[in-house]
Amino acid sequence: MKYALVLILVVAFLALETTAAKKKVRRLKWKPRPTEAVAPPEDDANTNEVEDDNIKMMDQDEDFAKQQELLRENERAREEAPTDPEMFNMVQLPDVCAEVICGAGRVCVPNAENVGVCECISECPVETEARRKVCSNHNETWTSDCAIYQHRCWCDTGDLRCKSETYKHVHVEYYGECRDMPECSEGEMADFPRRMRDWLFNIMRDLADRDELPAYYRRLEAEAETNMTKRWANAAVWKWCDLDGQPHDRSVSRHELFPIRAPLMSLEHCIAPFLNGCDEDSNHRITLKEWAKCLELAEEDIDEKCEGIDADADAV
Known part of the structure; x- marks a missing residue:
């Protein structure tokens, strides 16, 4: 009887230990379920800044719209304004420089x-x-x-x-910048007048073909095409008249020679000494007779045929 009671107590103790162990295991295996992160509420200061920016942008848009409308009103006013000076009681002053021709510089x-x-x-x-x-x-x-x-x-x-x-x-x-130019030899200078005459006629013909020659000089070019005695003379007269700029004074100054001297210097190193030699009296002006002699043309073949030159001379 005594042993039976002891056995019952042992079995009961073991049962209690087993139950306690199972509960401990369950407690160890349990994990809390993750919770979703909740964003913190926005700061009131940030919200106010956003609202202020929106108000500023709206004000700027309104100002821009007003400016555009003002520009449109000004444009309409200019279009509708009278253009007659008498409407404003204005006096139109003449342009005192309208008829004045000044030289280079x-x-x-x-x-x-x-x-x-x-x-x-x-x-x-x-x-x-x-x-x-x-x-x-x-x-x-x-x-x-x-x-x-x-x-x-x-x-x-x-x-x-x-x-x-x-x-x-x-x-x-x-x-361009100044550079050393080769000297023009005696033989080159002797042949240069002929080359210059041919060049002048070819330029005159080319301008006539492109319809860039005034009607008066086109007639001179047509005459030169059919009359060989006029071939070089007409071309020489045309170019001399072309170089004699405003005011027409029946002579070509050194600086008026620029259109033919400057472009040819890099190709024709004899052009400068040739043109310098045309000014026989060294007065810095070349008359038509000096031009003819320089090109080795007979003086009787050269006539002053410059368009309008006589009219300008009479008006002086």
Whole structure:
């Protein structure tokens, strides 16, 4: 009986231990279920900043719309405004420089009496490109042709900025920086007048073919095509008249020779000494007779046929 009671107590103890162990195992295996992250509520300060930005953008859009409407109203007002000066009781002043022709390096400006007069250009554009540079007859490189013409004007008017008296006749020799040019040999110079005559006629013919020659000179070109005695003479007269710019004074100055001298310098190194030799009396002007003699043409074959030159002379 005693042993039976002990056995029952042992079995009961073991049962209790087993139950406790199972509960412990269940407690170890249990894990809490993950919970979803909840975003914290927005800061009130950030919300206010966003609202302020929206208000600013709306104000800017409204201002822009007002500006656009104002521009449209101004444009409509300009279109509808009367253009007749009399509507505003305005007096139209004549352009005092409209009929004034100034030479290179000079511009027309109204003087104290409101009369258009030619003055030396005050300032030449600043040139930075090398291709704008020019070489003068003094073998000096200048920044631009404007600078040369401006300096010549200073010397003509007695401006203290003039380097010396010799610069009264400074002119553009050719485009680009000054460089060493080969000398023109005696044989080359002897043949140059013939080559020059042919070149002048070919240029005249080419302009006529392209319909870029005035009607008066087209007739001279047509005459030269059919009359060989007029071939070179007419071309020489045409080019001399073409070079004699405003005002027509029946002579071609050294700087008026620029259109034929400068482009040819790099191709024809004899062009400069040839043209210098045309000015027999060294007065820096070439008359038609000097031009004819330089091109080895008979004086009787040369007539002053320049279109409008007589009218200009009579008007002086």
